[in-house]
Amino acid sequence: GLAPYALRIKVGGVYRLMHNLSIDKGLVKNTRCLITSIGVRLICIPLLKQAIDSQQYEEEEDILIPRITFMAVLPSSHYTLVRKQFPLAPAYATTFNSCQGLTLDKVVINLTCPVFSHGQLYTALSRVRHRDHAVLQLNPGDTExxxxTFHKLLI
Structure with missing residues (x-):
């Protein structure tokens, strides 16, 4: 996809990569990253490595993210839109499946639309360290x- 037209970034912001930059270093599409400094043509993010037998992450090295060229062919046209931009999108919210494997300090789970797949609710609720730090957003009047669950999967 094409990067957002106006990208507002700030130091300390959480973003996701929109492009594979380095598969070897784990800088692949949808990887979450934290911006530590911003330059005119480069953004600095720490490359994090997981501590052994722990959910803690340690800073390993700083990675410089350059602006890249995004191209999109306009529908029903012979024109191609070309834009040079940082390959980032805000990542303060995520889906049930994208948060799998994360451990979060606080979560707000939007349940105004029903959960539709096996294990999604469990995945979302089990991401938070303490149940007092999970907030469920329900439709007005809903209490449950x-x-x-698909019982055929629970062998």
């Missing part, structure tokens, strides 16, 4: 949520 349905945990979708």
């Amino acid at each position: 949520i349905t945990n979708v």
Whole structure:
């Protein structure tokens, strides 16, 4: 996809990569990153490595992210839109599946639309360190949520 037209970035912001930059270093599409400094043509992010037998991450080295060229062919046209921009998009919110494997300090889970797949509710609720730090957003008047399970999968 094409990067957002106006990208507002700030130091300390959480963003996701929109392009594979280095598969060897784990800088692949949808990887979350934290910006530590911003230059005119480069953004600095720490490359994080996981501590052994732990969910803690340690800073390994700083990675410089350059602006890259995004191209999109306009529908029903012979024109191609070309834009040079940082390959980042805001990542303060994520999907159930994208948060799998993360451990979060606080979460707000939007359940105004029903959970539709096996294990999604469990995945979302089990990401937070302490249950007091999970907030569920429900439709007005709702007091229950349905945990979708496919019993054939639970062998």
